[in-house]
Amino acid sequence: MDELTRGFFQAIQLIFSADPALYEIIFLSLRVTGLALLVSTAIGVPVGAALGLSNIRARGFITALLYTGMGLPPVVVGLFVYLMLSRSGPFGVFGWLFTPSAMIVAQIIIAFPLVSGLTMAAVQGVDPALRLQVRSLGATRAQEVWAVLREARLGVIAAIVAAFGGIISEVGAVMLVGGNIEGKTRVLTTAIVLNTRTGEFSLAIALGVILLALAFLANVAMLRLQGKS
Amino acid sequence: MKKFLLIALLAVVAIASFACAPAPAPTPVPPTAAPKATDAPKPTVATTAAPTPTSIRAALTSGCHLILSTTTSTADSGLLKFILPDFEKKSNCKVDVIAVGTGQAMQIGQRGDADVLLVHDRAREDQFVKDGNTKERFDVMYNDFVAVGPKNDPAKITGMTMGADALKAIANAKAAFMSRGDGSGTHAAEMRIWASIGITPTKDLQWYNSLGQGMGETLLSSNEKGAYTIADRGTWLSMTSKLPNLVVLVGGNDISQNKDKALFNPYGLMAVNPDKFKGINAEKANEFVKWMLSVETQKMIGSFKDLTGQILFYPNSKEYKSGASTGNAALTMIGAVDKEQKLTLAALKGMSVVKLNLEHPKSGKQDYEGVRLNALLDLAQIKATATKLVFTAGDGFMAEVTLADARKCADCLVVFAANDTLTTAMPNMASSAWVKNLIKIEIK
Known part of the structure; x- marks a missing residue:
């Protein structure tokens, strides 16, 4: 229990200590996860909407694939990305391995099924009558899709929130493809693993508290958006 | 909306x-x-x-980066943080440290994803050379493994000197044992000892636990479960304060007390073969190898101590060993002197050596053995115009004291420290004047 209370107070201390190394880690965590979320949202929401609105025959199969993707173990994603970006792999020329770019790629792959799968579910939940109605009012195809997405926005934002939670707390993939390099690819989760490994339990707890606080703030911000729109 | x-x-x-x-x-x-x-x-x-x-x-990749794939022991102990800034400054190249188990570290090297490797599993290193993944493997440093276990020692291994005897006793007593089980260098060493006594540990053995985790986690679990384990001394020493239930049972308090060759733990340094992979930073990798093996860096490795003041790694490069045996200058004295001095360690030890109990401003009283600073100043015959001394350490650290202060201080010494390095002992002066790894005294 000692570690827990000490960790909690250490977290508060750390936040106000203005330790540049800590802020670097926090900033990198947010940058990697933020960019990965942005990309997976930009691809995942349209893909999810398209799947939810279309009536192609393979939809059942694709849905199953997407839902399975939500359960992808991050380490497996990490290993896949590692092998792709390795100098002996097909994308080795990019030189992305052990850089934040590799971590972003891994997180996009983890977040994409969550965003697109949950968006699809949300879009499917919209009353079909809405589409008929806007179409009868002379809406174009794009306007029609937009109207449906707007109606499903609660579910869509929930999808983005779920993806955010999934990737900001993820450690297996970023550890593998980022390498946990100090000052370069060390994020909150890999720093927690490092401190656990070396027995610095209260520091690990402190970083965990900071991670939770960040996730909480981000979620509050997104939920406010949800409430206002 | x-x-x-x-x-x-x-x-x-x-x-x-x-x-x-x-x-x-x-x-x-x-x-x-x-x-x-x-x-x-x-x-x-x-x-x-x-x-x-x-x-x-x-x-x-703005700027120069060198990827060093290494074992957790070198990074987690703090050694790399201690020595790497010197290389980064000299070569103007940032070293990215990937600290994983030796197995993964070598896999990363084998795929060409690192530029240079610092690992400890001799058998696999030799295979790495044979496969052409590197052009040459170099001895760089060593330490040793110890058998640690619970204080009550149910398998009664206290007093044993051989790792093999200890493991045999543990197996006979069916006492709980934690194995790294992660293909690391430490795991490989453990498996070699098991093989030497004809025991193949399997998961069916109730007392044998293959964790598949790093050294730190394995020590922490052993501490929790009251189990035995084999650990590298570096990680053990750096974590001792977090392991209240464990003690070293075989291997002694430092490497000089460890009598078992099977517990010897040499580290190898290898630059990844640039002909085999594209994109290897070969130039900096070779520079890094040269730097690691240089006498100066080797002395730095030998002077590295953990928070409790214990030495964790011992220099072992060919350059270092030949330098030590042929007696390269250990200390030079230049500047405002009539007779510049290039003194070997042997020459220093041949002078009048004294042993004094002196008080360090931070770490308190300790015994120091060395040569009086004033005797050295007399030897160099200082010019009348001189006013101050500048001490330079192997890592570039410098400290200045006035000549008057040094002259007044009869007990100021140049001390023989661990690993054939020199240290200044300057009683009644700031701790910054106590320069470790002293290589030069400049008189101004």
């Missing part, structure tokens, strides 16, 4: 502007991502022109 539109717009704009952000090329977009161009707005990102690989590289 407007907010929602704004976010969507922002997302698209941001993606477009992040040209250096990863293009989603490796993202497995399902085939329906581009449906019959009917339904959803097309995914904007997919159409963003991918920048050429070279421009991405330039944007992401």
Whole structure:
């Protein structure tokens, strides 16, 4: 229990200590996860909407694939990305391995099924009558899709929130493809693993508290958006 | 509603502007991502022109980077943090440390994903050389393994000197044992000892636990479970304060007390073969190897101590060993002197050596053995114009004291420290005047 209370107070201390190394880690965590979320949202929401609105025959199969993707173990994603970006792999020329770019790629792959799968579910939940109605009012195809997405926005934002939670707390993939390099690819989760490994339990707890606080703030911000729109 | 539109717009704009952000090329977009161009707005990102690989590289790898794949023991103990700044300054190249088990470290090297390796599993290192993944393997440093276990020692291994005897006793007593089980260098050493006594530990043995974890986690679990384990001394020493239930049972208090050759733990340094992989930073990797093996860096490795003041690694390069035996100058004295001095360690030890109990401003009283500083100053015959002394350490650290102060201080010594390094002992002066790894005294 000692570690827990000490960790909690250490977290508060750390936040106000203005330790540049800590802020670097926090900033990198947010940058990697933020960019990965942005990309997976930009691809995942349209893909999810398209799947939810279309009536192609393979939809059942694709849905199953997407839902399975939500359960992808991050380490497996990490290993896949590692092998792709390795100098002996097909994308080795990019030189992305052990850089934040590799971590972003891994997180996009983890977040994409969550965003697109949950968006699809949300879009499917919209009353079909809405589409008929806007179409009868002379809406174009794009306007029609937009109207449906707007109606499903609660579910869509929930999808983005779920993806955010999934990737900001993820450690297996970023550890593998980022390498946990100090000052370069060390994020909150890999720093927690490092401190656990070396027995610095209260520091690990402190970083965990900071991670939770960040996730909480981000979620509050997104939920406010949800409430206002 | 407007907010929602704004976010969507922002997302698209941001993606477009992040040209250096990863293009989603490796993202497995399902085939329906581009449906019959009917339904959803097309995914904007997919159409963003991918920048050429070279421009991405330039944007992401600003400046020089050298990737060092190594074992957790060198990083977690703090050694690399202690020595690497010197290399980074000299070579103007940042070292990216990937600290994993030796097994993974070598796998990373084998795929050409690291430029240089610092690992400890001799058998696999030799295989690495044979496979042509490196041109040469170099001895760089060593320490040793110890058998640690619970204080009550149920298998009664206290007093044993051989790792093999200890493991045999543990197996006979069926006492709980934690194995790294992760293909690391330490795991390999443990398996070699088991093999030497004809025991093949399997998961069916109730007392044998193969954790598949790093040294730190394994020590922590052993501490919790009251189990035995084999650990590298470096990690053990750096974590002792967190392991109240464990003690060293075989291997003694330091490496000089360890009588078992099977517990010897040499580290190898290898630059990854640039002919085999594209993109290896061969120039800096070779520079790094040269730097690691140099006498100066070797002395730095030998002077590294953990928080409790214990030495964790011992220098072992050919350059260091030949330097030590032929007696390279250990201390030079230059500047405002009539007779410049280049003194070997042997020469210093041949002078009048005294042993004094002196008080360090921070760590208190201790015994120091060395040569009086004033005797050295007399030897060099200082010019009348001289006013101060500048001590320089092997890592570039410098400290200044006035000549008057030094002359007044009869008990100031140049001390023989561990690993054939020199240290100044300056009683009644600031701790910054106590210079470790002293190599030069300049008189101004």
